[in-house]
Amino acid sequence: MSGQVPTMRRYDCMVALAPLITDHLIVGNVARTSFELHAVMPREGNIYTMGMGLVTPLCLGLALAQPGRQVIAFDGDGSMLLNVGVLATMGNTPAPNLTSIVFDNQSYASTGGLPTASGGETDIAGMARAAGIGHAVTVWTVEEFMVAARHALAGNGPSVIVAKVTKESPDVAPKLMDGRENKYRFVRYVEETSGQTVLKPSIVGRKGAE
Amino acid sequence: MTPANAIIVTDLLKAAGFNFAVTLPATQVHTLQTSLIESPDFTHVAVSNEGEGAAICAGAWLGGKTPFMVIETSGILVATYALLRCHATFGIPTMILSTYRGELGEQEWYAVHTGAAIPGLLAALRIPSRIVSEVDELKTSLIEARRSMDTSLHPVSIIMSGRITKG
Numbered sequence: 001m002s003g004q005v006p007t008m009r010r011y012d013c014m015v016a017l018a019p020l021i022t023d024h025l026i027v028g029n030v031a032r033t034s035f036e037l038h039a040v041m042p043r044e045g046n047i048y049t050m051g052m053g054l055v056t057p058l059c060l061g062l063a064l065a066q067p068g069r070q071v072i073a074f075d076g077d078g079s080m081l082l083n084v085g086v087l088a089t090m091g092n093t094p095a096p097n098l099t100s101i102v103f104d105n106q107s108y109a110s111t112g113g114l115p116t117a118s119g120g121e122t123d124i125a126g127m128a129r130a131a132g133i134g135h136a137v138t139v140w141t142v143e144e145f146m147v148a149a150r151h152a153l154a155g156n157g158p159s160v161i162v163a164k165v166t167k168e169s170p171d172v173a174p175k176l177m178d179g180r181e182n183k184y185r186f187v188r189y190v191e192e193t194s195g196q197t198v199l200k201p202s203i204v205g206r207k208g209a210e
Numbered sequence: 211m212t213p214a215n216a217i218i219v220t221d222l223l224k225a226a227g228f229n230f231a232v233t234l235p236a237t238q239v240h241t242l243q244t245s246l247i248e249s250p251d252f253t254h255v256a257v258s259n260e261g262e263g264a265a266i267c268a269g270a271w272l273g274g275k276t277p278f279m280v281i282e283t284s285g286i287l288v289a290t291y292a293l294l295r296c297h298a299t300f301g302i303p304t305m306i307l308s309t310y311r312g313e314l315g316e317q318e319w320y321a322v323h324t325g326a327a328i329p330g331l332l333a334a335l336r337i338p339s340r341i342v343s344e345v346d347e348l349k350t351s352l353i354e355a356r357r358s359m360d361t362s363l364h365p366v367s368i369i370m371s372g373r374i375t376k377g
Contacts, residue, residue, distance in 0.1 A: 054292055058265045061275075085257075180301045186272065190272065194274065
């Protein structure tokens with residue numbers, strides 16, 4: 001354990017990152033990470049409230065399917081540790097357009113605040129580097145965060161940025177949208193910005209239908 | 211699965227419109243997995259956990275791919291959380307192409323109870339599933355699985371009997 005106490009807020013990282021976001025695809029972890037994502041940058045290219053352990057793997061699939069644009073996971077320490085094997089998959093899968101930002105408040109903050117392993121001896125960025133991920137760093141200030149983010153979003157991924165943040169979360173409202181509406185809006189955004197067809201609800205009348 | 215059947219199944223998957231493969235090595239389908247890895251027609255990801263694999267498939271579908279996983283029977287158990295919390299919750303399809311360890315005639319004691327639970331588990335997950343016993347039946351089943359993915363926006367399952375996967 002480093003003994004260093006985080007002073008940076010997750011929300012401030014998002015505010016700093018927002019001006020860089022254009023046609024990026026972003027997936028937010030469950031609970032307040034997604035509330036803050038929606039408050040700072042409400043956009044059709046976001047998926048909110050993905051389940052613990054699923055955020056970064058889902059982004060890896062997205063990044064491989066959409067190699068021409070950047071994909072960002074707004075993950076958390078508890079979520080990453082739940083499915084930490086994804087680091088090994090990232091380390092062995094070419095996905096230069098994938099950035100996993102692990103907002104590490106060193107606790108299960110939304111469920112009572114008990115510590116995660118990263119609040120003890122576990123170094124998530126070190127695990128990522130050992131898994132074969134070339135760009136994996138821990139940052140403690142917004143300035144360090146932005147240096148790492150700019151490098152990652154220049155196509156130097158897969159990247160893991162472990163942002164050491166406080167447990168504090170501003171009083172922002174949750175979005176009023178369930179996962180299905182979110183999915184449809186996200187997919188329509190992908191279709192409109194990529195020219196691809198994702199939703200194909202009916203075979204009848206489709207050209208070339210079998 | 212014999213190498214010849216592995217090539218046939220690879221071609222059937224391509225013909226049915228699938229183009230994104232996730233695999234975790236399994237005894238009876240490693241030849242198929244090797245064929246998929248070597249094929250230029252599929253984006254392939256090798257995973258270390260089927261739940262992670264299911265979530266990768268979900269992301270691939272959101273990005274415009276038609277994904278599937280080739281996994282062993284017990285991998286469905288591992289993927290259950292992702293299939294509910296991600297696919298069912300958001301309405302995201304994926305095709306699960308699995309072996310059927312524990313079916314009638316199973317020769318290994320450790321596989322019996324997993325296999326016995328799988329049909330009921332898939333039913334509880336409301337995942338349409340078909341047990342296919344002959345390679346010739348796979349062509350239609352794979353096309354129908356892909357069609358159900360498009361129309362239901364929910365996972366589908368094809369379980370390959372040992373008649374297909376052994377050898």
